[in-house]
Amino acid sequence: MAGLNLAGKNILVTGAGRGLGRTIAIALAEHGSKVFALSRSPFTLDSLVKEQPSIEPIVADVSDWEETRRKLEDLRTMDGLVNNAGIIDTDPATTVTKEKLYKILDTNLLGAINCSQVVASKMIQDEKPGSIVNVSSIASLIGAGFGLLPYAMAKGGLDTATRQFALELGPYNIRVNYVNPGFFRTTNMSAPVIEEFPGLIKQMELRTPLKRLAEVNDVTGPVLYFLSDLSSMVTATCNVIGGGLINCTVY
Structure with missing residues (x-):
């Protein structure tokens, strides 16, 4: 049976300065991958490289096409890409502005499409198989919370883009999959939502069979699986990481 076999692979991780992206970048480096870590924050990248000197930092804002x-x-041509960069903001669906919608879409959806285009085109040119993993959200699958229209729209679009890229890149042996985590307990992006809607978060925990929110380490494994040889026949697949929330009714 094939193992992860990630050693020596070139993998780009966006939004790698903190939170989930940072955890994924470190895990890949520990498995012997050559990690290219992209973030808009030089400070977080500096601390990442101090922790894992083999990681190559790239300062860029994915919202800038x-x-x-x-x-x-x-x-160089990558073997894998993790589109993790994302932002979140809250506003009622009836009053959210076009500017805020575009801000979220530019980062969470168009940024991922842009990175996928460049990375996949180089793979095709060099006739190199590869794997792209998009970090989506449970918010694309259910009504996840008041004020999350822009975020849910962007992640829903990312789900659709994943399937379309999988369809068009499959003939080149490039696989494209997505993970849809629930809300995290310990990331900067989820902190404002948890602070603003504590009742919602408590309700989600109670309704989840595993009785907790996801942690970043819960998502790292599925991402590494999709990047690895273990998933060589897996593409256009959604991996929901929500502790059973959307598939079970808990009273």
Whole structure:
């Protein structure tokens, strides 16, 4: 049976400065991958490289289409890509502005599409198989919370983009999958939601068979699986990491 076999693979991780992206980048480096860590924050990348000196930092904001494209086109051909960069903001669906909608979409959806285009095009040009993993959210599958329309829209679009990329890249032996975690307890992005809607979070914990929110380490394993040889015949697949929340009714 094939193992992860991640040693020596070149893998780009976006949003790698903190939270889930940082955890994934470190895990990949520990498995022997050559990790290219992209973040808009030089400070978080500096601390990441101090922790894992083998990681190569890339300072870029994925919401800036042209800047990101220029920096990625200068990289070697990747074996894998993790589209993890994302932001969150809350506003009622009836009053959220077009500007806020575009802000979330530019990072959470268009940023992932842009990175996938560049990375996949280089794979195709070099006739190199590969794997792309998109970090989506349980918010794309259920009504996850008041004020999350922009975020849910972007993640729903990312789910659809994943399946479309999987369809079009499959003939080149490039697999594209997505993970849909529930809300995290310990990330900067989830903190504002947890603070603003403590009742919602408590309700989610009570309704979850495993009785807790996800932690970043709960997601790292599935991401590494999708990047690895263990998933060589897996593409266009959604892995929900929500402790059974959307598939079980708990009273």
